[in-house]
């Protein structure tokens with residue numbers, strides 16, 4: 001990197017040529033044409049900025065076509081079938097199943113779907129074809145006998161594609177599309193189950209008025225009507241602009257299309273700038289009714305828009321996505337198997353880490369939020385899964401996706417007492433008093449700082465056991481036998497055999513309760529103990545559940561906590577005092 005060689009690039013003034021080698025910064029940014037120099041949407045009174053999404057669009061997964069064509073190893077027939085079955089089970093009603101003229105495998109897959117019963121009665125398949133006569137014919141051959149199908153015709157309409165790829169001018173591309181559309185209409189004849197779809201590929205880089213002319217002429221040729229509508233699918237084939245421009249382009253079409261009531265307006269965003277989801281959402285605000293995309297955003301280059309994220313974004317706005325995503329991990333595993341691609345750990349909603357907090361303040365907030373949620377559900381008299389969701393840092397209840405709360409909080413050196421306490425409580429039934437949480441968090445911090453690694457819930461439980469619960473047995477002061485007696489009103493006697501640094505002796509003491517009698521006996525042995533705080537609880541429901549006791553003691557002038565566990569509350573509390581003494 002030699003930053004001294006170039007001066008910083010300034011903005012490209014409107015009307016200036018975009019390529020100007022004098023405008024150099026440390027990166028050759030002057031080589032790229034800004035979006036506003038490629039597409040201009042005529043002025044109109046847009047309404048999308050203040051619109052709201054109030055219902056789910058029609059979803060059309062293109063995993064078996066656009067997703068599949070982007071894989072290094074396209075899906076084999078078994079994988080395709082598994083993907084198709086998953087899409088059906090999730091509730092998709094229209095599914096693009098392939099590019100039948102691309103390969104024998106694609107053709108055969110569609111033929112398999114033509115078998116009676118292969119496609120549920122409420123599902124329509126979509127087959128994809130370029131405007132090339134023999135390939136259109138092959139596409140129709142693939143759907144022979146299929147009851148319901150959408151034939152999806154596409155041709156690129158943007159200037160660079162017209163000039164460089166297709167070698168035609170505007171009228172030439174218009175003719176290519178019309179010839180293709182006419183061929184499609186001829187081959188469909190009067191088959192009532194065949195509907196039509198047209199995509200001006202690279203719509204987002206096409207002059208809006210030209211895209212409008214091509215689309216209107218196609219819908220006229222296909223005689224689109226409200227009872228036999230045509231799908232016009234407007235792709236952001238390669239994302240080049242901020243999503244507001246796409247929204248303008250979609251709303252421009254929505255407002256100006258000739259047969260608007262006979263058109264299902266569809267969008268097909270890709271994700272080259274990482275804003276595919278934003279493009280789809282703004283397009284819905286702008287009038288789109290249907291969205292094509294792939295599960296977890298598979299697809300060409302950076303992928304198609306992710307339908308799972310879009311659907312769950314709606315869910316978290318209180319809008320029913322009309323898809324079943326209640327077992328997200330099973331969906332993820334199936335998609336990973338079919339695509340032979342992993343879904344990253346940070347992927348929205350579905351990644352392994354997206355419901356997990358490691359950092360202390362987040363954990364503290366989540367723990368309080370979960371307790372508040374449980375209390376609110378109890379107040380409302382509804383199960384926790386039905387109560388309104390307002391837990392800090394968790395935009396969705398993991399349980400809605402079939403996930404447990406196990407992974408919500410994980411502990412490492414960034415964690416604090418709240419997260420540690422949450423795991424001890426949820427995984428081990430230990431409800432630590434606040435000051436003990438603070439003390440134990442220091443022990444955890446020493447461990448995690450030392451190892452640099454995460455501590456699992458089991459390791460946390462083991463550490464608490466070594467640091468506290470087992471300390472009655474492992475320190476220099478051992479109580480090998482003991483008895484208590486309630487000898488009068490507010491009077492208890494304690495007698496025990498203490499082994500202190502290997503020397504054994506019997507000591508007694510009295511007090512207004514068993515613990516004060518114990519501390520008196522310890523005092524007789526030369527160990528000064530004052531009990532400052534005492535808490536106990538059962539570790540689970542029912543009579544047989546163990547009790548755990550926590551005591552905060554001043555031992556020979558030093559304040560520390562101890563903890564003990566036993567089926568008897570008295571034994572648990574005596575062990576807790578010895579634990580504090582031995583720490």
Ligand SMILES: CC(=O)SCCNC(=O)CCNC(=O)[C@H](O)C(C)(C)COP(=O)(O)OP(=O)(O)OC[C@H]1O[C@@H](n2cnc3c(N)ncnc32)[C@H](O)[C@@H]1OP(=O)(O)O
Pocket residue numbers: 066069099101102103129130131132154155156165166176201237
């Ligand atoms: C944005 C998208 O996702 S578009 C879908 C892309 N998907 C695929 O390409 C997967 C399937 N494709 C294939 O299997 C093959 O490319 C086929 C069978 C369609 C065609 O293969 P080939 O005949 O070998 O042609 P090839 O792919 O090299 O070139 C495509 C030709 O079609 C033309 N073409 C491309 N798209 C279209 C279209 N929509 N309508 C009409 N012609 C088109 C190109 O201009 C090129 O023509 P040329 O040979 O005269 O230059």
Ligand SMILES: CC(C)C(=O)C(=O)O
Pocket residue numbers: 066154199200201202233235236237268270
């Ligand atoms: C042609 C359309 C539907 C497409 O796949 C794209 O533009 O990416």
